[in-house]
Every structure is written in C-alpha cells, then in structure tokens.
Amino acid sequence: MRTVTLNNGVEMPIVGFGVYQVPAEQTEQVVDHALETGYRHIDTAASYQNEDAVGRALTNSGIVRDELFVTTKLWIEHAGYDATKAAFGRSLDRLGLDYIDLYLIHQPFNDYYGAWRAMEELLDQGLVRAIGVSNFFPDRLVDLIVHNDVTPVVNQIETHVFHQREDDHQVMGEYGVHHESWGPFAEGRNNMFSNPTLTAIGEGHGKSVGQVVLRWLIQRGVIVIPKSVRPERMRENLEVFDFALTGDEMNRITALDTGASLFFDHRDPAIVSQLAQRHLDV
Numbered sequence: 299m300r301t302v303t304l305n306n307g308v309e310m311p312i313v314g315f316g317v318y319q320v321p322a323e324q325t326e327q328v329v330d331h332a333l334e335t336g337y338r339h340i341d342t343a344a345s346y347q348n349e350d351a352v353g354r355a356l357t358n359s360g361i362v363r364d365e366l367f368v369t370t371k372l373w374i375e376h377a378g379y380d381a382t383k384a385a386f387g388r389s390l391d392r393l394g395l396d397y398i399d400l401y402l403i404h405q406p407f408n409d410y411y412g413a414w415r416a417m418e419e420l421l422d423q424g425l426v427r428a429i430g431v432s433n434f435f436p437d438r439l440v441d442l443i444v445h446n447d448v449t450p451v452v453n454q455i456e457t458h459v460f461h462q463r464e465d466d467h468q469v470m471g472e473y474g475v476h477h478e479s480w481g482p483f484a485e486g487r488n489n490m491f492s493n494p495t496l497t498a499i500g501e502g503h504g505k506s507v508g509q510v511v512l513r514w515l516i517q518r519g520v521i522v523i524p525k526s527v528r529p530e531r532m533r534e535n536l537e538v539f540d541f542a543l544t545g546d547e548m549n550r551i552t553a554l555d556t557g558a559s560l561f562f563d564h565r566d567p568a569i570v571s572q573l574a575q576r577h578l579d580v
C-alpha cells in the first residue's frame with residue numbers, strides 16, 4: 299500500500315477505510331471484509347460508536363499490529379486536558395489496542411487547546427504515534443500550530459470534487475500538515491456517481507467514477523478514506539494505482555469545484571450549537 303510520510307516521520311497509507319454510518323451491528327463484518335480486501339488503514343471515531351466492533355475485527359484478523367494503521371477521534375464533549383486523557387483511554391480499550399496510530403480532535407470546538415496538550419503528552423508516552431485535527435479552517439489550524447509545540451500531522455476535512463479546498467490545501471502545505479479528505483465521494487450527493495465529466499474520464503481509462511475521484515485526490519497528495527459496506531466496492535476503491543489522470547483530466551475535474559460544502563459549515567453558529575448537543579454514552 300502506498301504511504302505518505304507525515305511531518306513526524308510516521309508512514310500512513312494514503313488509502314484507508316472509513317466506518318462512519320456503518321451500523322454498529324454490521325461493523326465487525328464490514329471491517330473483516332475490508333481487512334481481507336487489503337485495507338490496513340481504518341478510520342473510526344468515538345462518536346461513530348463502533349470502535350469496539352472495529353477492535354474485534356482487528357483482533358480477529360490476526361494481522362500483526364505494526365501492519366495496521368488505526369485512526370480514532372476525540373468528540374467535542376470530551377475536549378479539555380483531563381477529559382481527553384480519559385476519553386483516549388476508553389477508545390484504546392474499546393479498540394483493544396495498546397496504542398493508536400493517529401488520534402484526531404474531531405471538531406474545532408470546546409477546550410481543544412487543553413485537548414491538544416493532553417494529546418502531546420500521549421504522544422510523548424508512546425500511546426499514540428501521531429496527533430492531528432479534523433474540520434479545522436486554516437485560521438484555527440495556524441493558531442493551534444503557532445501556540446503549541448507539536449504541529450498536527452493531518453487535517454481531515456470535507457474534500458471532494460465539488461468542494462476541493464485548494465486554499466486550505468495550500469495553507470496546510472506551508473505548515474507541513476497533510477490534507478486528508480473525508481467524504482471523498484460526497485456520500486454520492488450532487489449525483490456525483492453519474493457526473494458526465496467524471497463518467498467520460500473514467501470511460502477513457504476503463505475505470506469507475508469512484509476510482510477517478512479517488513485517483514484525482516491521490517494525485518493531489520490527499521489521503522482518502524472511502525467508506526463502503528460492499529466487498530466489491532471495497533475492492534474497486536483500492537484499485538486506483540494502475541492508472542494516472544492526465545493534466546488535462548485533472549483540470550477538467552478542477553472545474554467542478556463549487557467552493558461550498560455539501561454538508562454543513564463548521565463556522566455556522568447554528569451548527570456549533572447543534573453539534574454541542576450531541577452526547578455520547580461515555
């Protein structure tokens with residue numbers, strides 16, 4: 299599996315497998331399939347409430363620990379120094395691991411500076427190999443970087459053909475933060491899978507729209523974590539290293555950008571308030 303080298307030297311597979319919205323009762327089997335298909339990088343979060351099922355699949359796979367790359371995330375209500383340490387311990391237990399590869403602040407809300415200081419210590423203690431953030435706009439990202447010791451290794455943000463985030467990408471590049479896409483297929487919104495430009499480009503390579511958009515992200519150096527509960531799509535989403543998009547094809551895809559989220563804006567006060575209402579069982 300192709301990897302990127304993070305700013306602390308850790309190697310991260312550029313393609314991973316996301317488990318958001320995979321029902322808890324299905325997650326173990328779905329992750330079993332993903333691991334059988336060849337994924338070694340799994341992206342979960344405390345807020346997905348399926349870490350324990352992910353953990354069972356990891357354990358049952360028999361794959362040696364250092365071949366796996368596991369990301370999980372800290373939820374908003376557990377920000378703050380002490381709460382972060384406790385939440386991290388619970389995630390580690392649920393995943394059945396003794397370290398996590400990448401721990402992310404899921405949202406730029408609540409006391410995430412306290413969270414970051416706790417995460418810097420977890421890094422020092424070897425309980426996590428890398429720390430990063432998610433859903434940070436460039437201003438918040440730079441503020442976190444310039445006021446702390448450790449620079450996040452990634453910023454995981456909504457990124458797909460309709461919301462390409464080129465300005466964010468440039469700022470992340472300047473600070474050595476890798477761009478990681480969530481929602482690489484925009485969850486199929488905007489009829490992405492039948493978009494005429496993407497379909498035509500795919501036909502020229504004998505590839506699906508899904509493969510074209512993953513390839514386009516990878517050629518921009520963006521880490522991708524597509525989600526699918528179907529084994530045939532899991533395989534399809536991994537088969538993106540046997541073709542390349544031309545400069546002209548990359549430019550045609552660039553022209554699809556709308557510059558706007560297809561989900562929600564993390565700077566919208568109503569969203570900040572709404573996300574604060576989401577409480578996990580623990």
Ligand SMILES: NC(=O)c1ccc[n+]([C@@H]2O[C@H](COP(=O)([O-])OP(=O)(O)OC[C@H]3O[C@@H](n4cnc5c(N)ncnc54)[C@H](OP(=O)(O)O)[C@@H]3O)[C@@H](O)[C@H]2O)c1
Nearest residue numbers: 316317318341432480481482483484485508524525526527
């Ligand atoms: N940090 C954050 O705030 C955040 C937010 C959202 C997501 N994420 C992460 O990013 C991951 C991916 O994003 P996402 O799950 O929101 O959406 P996504 O990967 O953009 O899209 C998933 C959807 O596409 C379908 N699909 C997958 N492969 C396909 C293919 N080859 N052809 C046609 N349809 C296909 C899936 O259906 P089937 O399952 O039926 O195949 C599912 O409906 C998540 O799982 C999660 O790990 C993070």
